[in-house]
Amino acid sequence: MKEPVEVSRPYSAKLFLQTVIARAYPRVIGAQRERSWMFFDVFLPFLSVSAYVFVYRAIGAPETYIGFVVMGGAMIAFWMNILWGMSSQLYWEKEQGNLALYIMAPNSMMAILLGMALGGMVATTLRALVIILVGSLAFNVQFALVSFWALLGTFLLTMVALYGMGMMFSSIFLMLNREAWHLANLAQEPIFLFSGFYFPIKSLGFWIAAGASIIPLSVGMDAMRQLVFPDGPTFGFLDVRIELAILVILSIGFILGARYLLAAMERLAIREGRLTESRR
Amino acid sequence: MPDDHAIQTQALNRIYKIRGGKKNEPKELIALRDVHIEVPRGELFGLLGPNGAGKTTLIKILTTLLAPSSGRALVAGFDVTTQAYEIRPRINMVSGGESSGYGLLTVRENLWMFSQFYGIPSKEANRRIKELLRVVGLDDRMNTKSSELSTGLRQKMNIVRGFMTNPEVLFLDEPTLGLDVGAARDVRGFIQNWVKQQSGHTILLTTHHMIEADELCDRVAIINQGRILACDSPSSLKRMLQREAIFRLRVDSINSAEPNNFEKIGGVRHFTYRPGEGHATLEFILEEEDVLTEVVNQLASHNIHLQSLEKREPSLEDVFIQLVGRSMEEVEREGTS
Numbered sequence: 001m002k003e004p005v006e007v008s009r010p011y012s013a014k015l016f017l018q019t020v021i022a023r024a025y026p027r028v029i030g031a032q033r034e035r036s037w038m039f040f041d042v043f044l045p046f047l048s049v050s051a052y053v054f055v056y057r058a059i060g061a062p063e064t065y066i067g068f069v070v071m072g073g074a075m076i077a078f079w080m081n082i083l084w085g086m087s088s089q090l091y092w093e094k095e096q097g098n099l100a101l102y103i104m105a106p107n108s109m110m111a112i113l114l115g116m117a118l119g120g121m122v123a124t125t126l127r128a129l130v131i132i133l134v135g136s137l138a139f140n141v142q143f144a145l146v147s148f149w150a151l152l153g154t155f156l157l158t159m160v161a162l163y164g165m166g167m168m169f170s171s172i173f174l175m176l177n178r179e180a181w182h183l184a185n186l187a188q189e190p191i192f193l194f195s196g197f198y199f200p201i202k203s204l205g206f207w208i209a210a211g212a213s214i215i216p217l218s219v220g221m222d223a224m225r226q227l228v229f230p231d232g233p234t235f236g237f238l239d240v241r242i243e244l245a246i247l248v249i250l251s252i253g254f255i256l257g258a259r260y261l262l263a264a265m266e267r268l269a270i271r272e273g274r275l276t277e278s279r280r
Numbered sequence: 281m282p283d284d285h286a287i288q289t290q291a292l293n294r295i296y297k298i299r300g301g302k303k304n305e306p307k308e309l310i311a312l313r314d315v316h317i318e319v320p321r322g323e324l325f326g327l328l329g330p331n332g333a334g335k336t337t338l339i340k341i342l343t344t345l346l347a348p349s350s351g352r353a354l355v356a357g358f359d360v361t362t363q364a365y366e367i368r369p370r371i372n373m374v375s376g377g378e379s380s381g382y383g384l385l386t387v388r389e390n391l392w393m394f395s396q397f398y399g400i401p402s403k404e405a406n407r408r409i410k411e412l413l414r415v416v417g418l419d420d421r422m423n424t425k426s427s428e429l430s431t432g433l434r435q436k437m438n439i440v441r442g443f444m445t446n447p448e449v450l451f452l453d454e455p456t457l458g459l460d461v462g463a464a465r466d467v468r469g470f471i472q473n474w475v476k477q478q479s480g481h482t483i484l485l486t487t488h489h490m491i492e493a494d495e496l497c498d499r500v501a502i503i504n505q506g507r508i509l510a511c512d513s514p515s516s517l518k519r520m521l522q523r524e525a526i527f528r529l530r531v532d533s534i535n536s537a538e539p540n541n542f543e544k545i546g547g548v549r550h551f552t553y554r555p556g557e558g559h560a561t562l563e564f565i566l567e568e569e570d571v572l573t574e575v576v577n578q579l580a581s582h583n584i585h586l587q588s589l590e591k592r593e594p595s596l597e598d599v600f601i602q603l604v605g606r607s608m609e610e611v612e613r614e615g616t617s
Contacts, residue, residue, distance in 0.1 A: 018397075097375065
């Protein structure tokens, strides 16, 4: 078997940017054309949020928990996007016949992944904002913003780490073919628990919460809750600065991991003939 | 190798390891065996063979999507294994029945997206998209979501995607697959015109439609079971059969066992039987015309009424039969059974 030799691609920054924008386009523009997102991505998550709010109010939990739940409900949209819109995406692109065209084009696959991530992030942010807005108004959530810029920075850093993780997973899922479905399903519910979508991760105990910190949403959301809600710091797991440092490490690790795995996946797929849809 | 060739392969082999052997052990499937082809720049080169012959495998190797097991392949003068990133800006590919792009985007948006992956400035991309859509008769659907297009219109969009980057070498893998007669004719017409207008640009077209290969290609390679069996211009290939006589006979319906007798007649090189409504068509490739007398006698002895008899010119189908011993239809049927 002749091993494909790694040759540096003659990319230009312009082509990289063009590719990122072009691949983000279907997600930012195209995804808004499917009006069903209002029902599936906003209304259904809002029902889960409502259920937790009613339980917390019934048992007399601190009012800060209501805000935690609303934020968690909004952030779940990002996790769903990572699982179904990022991790499984390269597999679907392959089955649709797009992956071969992406690889055959003189662009960078990292640019394709970045475009997918940015597009997904923008489209999902819109859904998350609607959940926050509706949840805050419906349940009268109280905010005590420490600093808008600190919040924005923490959110963006969380997104970089989270979508870096999604980019890394997409290469792994591609090599797993149809098993990716099962893996995505398997990753859904446990992450709901360990990310503390509906409660502070501090409640999990130190070691479990520390283990859960490998998921960018766990630490990112914990930091954001500390920056936004009046009693946030009381329920925080670690100091915000430590959590930001963890997010930086995760971002670097996941993005480098994504780059390495993508190159490895491309080599393996070219060797084994796995780049084209199953029927061809 | 001289660089006046768009495509060159030397002793190219590809072996797939697939599961399904004894005790589910991996077994080897030879998709390409010792393939040598040379395609000069500016040629419309056809690869003709049944499904599973190795056409798509060869295209995948030439488009840098699959590594050869051994041998060498050059596209636009660059090695597919070591210089893939030099080849990619120079090529494009369109496959039949592909569903690339995104259904939520319009035709124009999908094409624009793919143009960006090749670094074409947006303004220029939009100009080319508009012009090519007009040429293929899809300009009135420019703002239609691609999910709303019929198979034929979708394939026209794919054709525009492939030609839009003005590639030095374009790979068309069964581009008319699944299209109705009208749409297939349009696509063939477009391909033919493009090659005429773009001097020095090369097309490698795979097909299992004889007429398509005959009508479009400057030269055709006939491939079966991963081997190139012959390679020449369609007319030269057909001249291989000049000594043979080819007859098509239409007869009353016959007993399905009877065709076996015709194979046994001395001088019958190949015989095909196609049952129809109230009749049957028999096609004979005979070593010489005189053998027809014996064929007609055999029909008479079996009380088979001859409705019509036609002598016809050899086609690429006949060339395939001559080389493989069976028709392409028979080979495909065996492959699926």
